[in-house]
Amino acid sequence: MSLQEQIHSIATRARTASDRLAELGAREKDAWLLRCADRLEAEREEILRENERDLEEARVKGVAEPLLNRLALSEGKWNDMIAGLRDVAKLPDPVGGIEDSRLRPNGLRVGRMRIPLGVIGMIYESRPNVTVDAAALCIKAGNSVILRGGSEAIHSNLALARELRAAAIETGIPEDAISVVPVTDRKAIVHMLKESRNIDLIIPRGGSGLIRMVTENSQIPVISHDAGVCHIFIDASADADMARSIVIDSKLRQMAVCNGLETLLVHRDTAGTVMPSVLKALYEEGVEIRGDETVCQIFGDAKPATDEDWAKEYLAPLLAVRVVDDMDAAIAHIRRWGTNHTEVIVTESERNAQAFLRRVNSSTVGVNCSTAFSDGYRLGLGAEIGVSTSKLHAYGPMGLEELTTRKFVLQGDGQLRE
Amino acid sequence: MSLQEQIHSIATRARTASDRLAELGAREKDAWLLRCADRLEAEREEILRENERDLEEARVKGVAEPLLNRLALSEGKWNDMIAGLRDVAKLPDPVGGIEDSRLRPNGLRVGRMRIPLGVIGMIYESRPNVTVDAAALCIKAGNSVILRGGSEAIHSNLALARELRAAAIETGIPEDAISVVPVTDRKAIVHMLKESRNIDLIIPRGGSGLIRMVTENSQIPVISHDAGVCHIFIDASADADMARSIVIDSKLRQMAVCNGLETLLVHRDTAGTVMPSVLKALYEEGVEIRGDETVCQIFGDAKPATDEDWAKEYLAPLLAVRVVDDMDAAIAHIRRWGTNHTEVIVTESERNAQAFLRRVNSSTVGVNCSTAFSDGYRLGLGAEIGVSTSKLHAYGPMGLEELTTRKFVLQGDGQLRE
Secondary structure, three states: OOHHHHHHHHHHHHHHHHHHHOOOOHHHHHHHHHHHHHHHHHOHHHHHHHHHHHHHHHHHOOOOHHHHHHHOOOHHHHHHHHHHHHHHHHOOOOOOOEEEEEEOOOOOEEEEEEEEOOEEEEEOOOOOHHHHHHHHHHHHOOOEEEEEOOHHHHHHHHHHHHHHHHHHHHHOOOHHHEEEOOOOOOHHHHHHOOOOOOOOEEEEEOOHHHHHHHHHHOOOOEOOEOOOOEEEEEOOOOOHHHHHHHHHHHHHOOOOOOOOEEEEEEEHHHOOOHHHHHHHHHHHOOOEEEEOHHHHHHOOOOEEOOHHHHHOOOOOOEEEEEEEOOHHHHHHHHHHHOOOOEEEEEOOOHHHHHHHHHHOOOOEEEEEEOHHHOOOOOOOOOOOOEEEOOOOOOOEEEOOHHHEEEEEEEEEEEEOOO | OOHHHHHHHHHHHHHHHHHHHOOOOHHHHHHHHHHHHHHHHHOHHHHHHHHHHHHHHHHHOOOOHHHHHHHOOOHHHHHHHHHHHHHHHHOOOOOOOEEEEEEOOOOOEEEEEEEEOOEEEEEOOOOOHHHHHHHHHHHHOOOEEEEEOOHHHHHHHHHHHHHHHHHHHHHOOOHHHEEEOOOOOOHHHHHHOOOOOOOOEEEEEOOHHHHHHHHHHOOOOEOOEOOOOEEEEEOOOOOHHHHHHHHHHHHHOOOOOOOOEEEEEEEHHHOOOHHHHHHHHHHHOOOEEEEOHHHHHHOOOOEEOOHHHHHOOOOOOEEEEEEEOOHHHHHHHHHHHOOOOEEEEEOOOHHHHHHHHHHOOOOEEEEEEOHHHOOOOOOOOOOOOEEEOOOOOOOEEEOOHHHEEEEEEEEEEEEOOO
8 A cells, every 4th residue: 555545545444434423422531531541541551662763763863952852751740641632522512412503584583503523633742742642632522533643753752642442442432433543654745635525624733835835735724833033022111010910920920832932113202211210120030131222222231133033933031122112012013023823912901901802913912911811722722722823613722612614504494495 | 106016016906905994984985985886977988988998809810709798897796886986885894893802801801803905916816896896895895805806808807997996086095996907917916916915805706717727826815606515405304395486496597607407316226206297397497407326217208318427517507317316315415526505405394304414514504594595685784795605714605704803902001911
C-alpha cells in the first residue's frame, strides 16, 4: 500500500466511524473517557518506556533542550493528561440540543441542532500529551480524530493511541474514531490535506513554519492557532498600581505562551509617571526592554527597538515598548503589528474602555485585566483545544462547542412553498 | 502595474476600508443601501446599455440561451435587486451586540461581541445582480467586499459598481469597501486566493468547476455553495396526499435551484400504494423517472437508473427513484450519495421523524415539508447570501449573521491570573 493509499484508508475509516459516533450519546463517550484514564494509568510504565525511547533517539540526534522538555511526559504533564480525561467526561455533551427554535407564520417549526463536525485532523509537533488532550475533546464533541504528531514523538503517540483505541473497543466507541498516522514521513501531511471528502477540519498547532505549510497546502478548512503578539495599552487615566500588576502578570506569569504580553503601548501622558516604575519592575525580574526613542530617553536601561521587535512573538524575557500620542495611535499600532490574538487597555475612563472594546477586533479584547485570561478554561469554556487567530468558525479560545456545527431542523405538517 | 500588484492593491485598500467600515453604525450603512437603490434607479438606462453590451458580445461568441438568461438584467431581476437593497436596509444591524455575557468567579465579566469578518471575496459567474445583492449583505454586516464576477458580465458589473461606490462617497462609507476586479483574466482569481493577509473569507458561487478550482487554490478560508442532491424519503406511514404534494412542490416549483428534489426514496411498504400516484403526477408534468428495478417493475414509464443518477444534481425535469427496505437504508443512501444539502422525511411516525432529524446530518433536515424551505428568507434569516454545504462557520442557508464572527470581550477591575 502506498503512503497515499494508507492515509486514504485511515481517512475513510475515520469517516465511517464518525457516522456511528455521531449517533452515540454522552453515556458511551464519557465511559470511553474514563476508561482511557484507567487504561493509561494501568499502562503507565510501558508508555513511559516508549516515551524514553523517543527521548533517547532525540538526544542521539542532538535535539535542543526546550524540545526535549516538550517531548518528555513528565509527572506533572502525565497527571494533567489523566485529570483532563476525567474533567472532559464531566462536561455537558455539546451535541444534540436545539437552539433558536421558532415558529414560522406558516406553522413550520425551524430550529438549529448542534451536531459534530465529522472528522478532525490534528497536526501538531512534539508534545505527546496533545494526542490524548485532543482526542478527548474531539470524541466528546462526537468527532473522529486523525492525529499526526511530530515524528520525534512517534513511539509515545503510538503507545498512547493503542490505549485510546483499546478503550474504544471496551466501551462501544468505533475504534477507527481515533487514529494516529503511523508514519513519520512529512508527505503524510500533504496526503492528509487532500482528503477533503473524508476530513472536515484541520487544526495545526505548532510553529509558524508548520502552520504556513498546512495553510498553503490544505484543501480542507483550516483553523490556525498562530502566533500571539499581544499588546497592553496604558491609557492616560490608568491607575499606576493596576497597570504595573497587570503588565507583570501578563509578561512574567509564563513566558512561552501565546497569551503572554509582547508589546507595551504607553500613553504619552503617563510615560514619565507610570511607565518608569512598570519597566523597572520588569527589568529587575530580568526582562530586556526594547523601546522607541522616548522610552530609551526615559528609561536608561532600554535598548532601541526596530520594526522587527513590533512584529515579534518573543516568548522570552524581552518586551517591546512604545510611547503613543493617544488611543487612536495605540489602535493603529495594534492593527499594523498585531496578530488578532489578545489586547488589553488599562484605563479609568469608561468611555475609552468601551471605545477600545468596540474598535479593536482581535479575538480577545480586555479592559483592566491580565492578557493571561485569554484561555478557554479561564473564560469558562470548560476546555480548550487551542486559540484560533482566524476569524472563520471559531475566533479566540476554542472549546467543545467550537468542535461542532449546527444544522437546520424543520418540523412541519405538510407545508409547501408553492 | 502587474496583475498581481493590481489585485494586491485592491485587497490592501479593501482591508484599510474595512477597519473604518467596522466602526460605522447602522445609520451610515443603511443610508448607503438606500442611496444605492436611488442611484441605480436613476442610472438604470445607462446600466442596461452596458448589460446589452455584455449580451451582444456573448451572442457573438455563440453563448447558449440559459447563460444569456442568467446574464440579462430583466425587468423582474432589476426590480428584485432594487427591492433587495431597501429590504436589507430594514434588517437589524448584526454587528455590535454582546452575547453570552457572564460574570466569572473572580469578578471578570466575559462576553462575546459580534464583529464583521473583515474583507470578503465573492467569486461568481454570469449573474450581474449578484454584484449588488452580495455587496448589500457584505456592507450591512460591516465587511469590505471584493467582487469577481464572470468575464461575460464585466461591463454590467463595472457599471453597477460605479454606482455603489458613488453612493459610498455620498454617505460616508469608504468607497474601497466595494470593488469589482476590473480584469477578466482568470489569473486574477488565483492572485485573489493568495491575499490571505487582506481577505478573510472567499465565497465561490457557481458550477462545480469553479468551486473545485477555488477550493484547490485558496489560501484563504472558503465557504462553498456546492451542488444540492436533495432527497425525500417516503416512510411506511406517510400520508399519501401529503407525500404527493410535498414531492410535487419540491420537484416542480423551480427546477434549476439547489434546494430542488433530485432523488426520491420510497419505503418498500408504500412502493405499491403511495409511489405510483406520486410518480404518475410528476410524469404527467413532463418529469422523466429513472428508477431502480422495483420502480421500473411498478411504474412502466420509468427508465433504469445507474449510479450516476444517484450522484447527479439534475436541475432539470428528471427524478431518480429508489425503493428501500427501511429508514436505515434510506439514511445509508443519503450518506453515500448526498451532498449535505437538504433531506426530508414524510412520515406519520413521530419516532421516525425524530430519528431522521437526529441521524441525518445534512445542513437542512426536515419532516413533512417541502425541500424548498431550505432558503434563508423562508427560514427567517431575513436575507441569504447562499447555501453552505461545508460545515465550518456556516452550514446551510447563510444570512447576515453568518457574515460576522465573535470576539471575546473581557471587563475587569484589575484581575490577575497569577
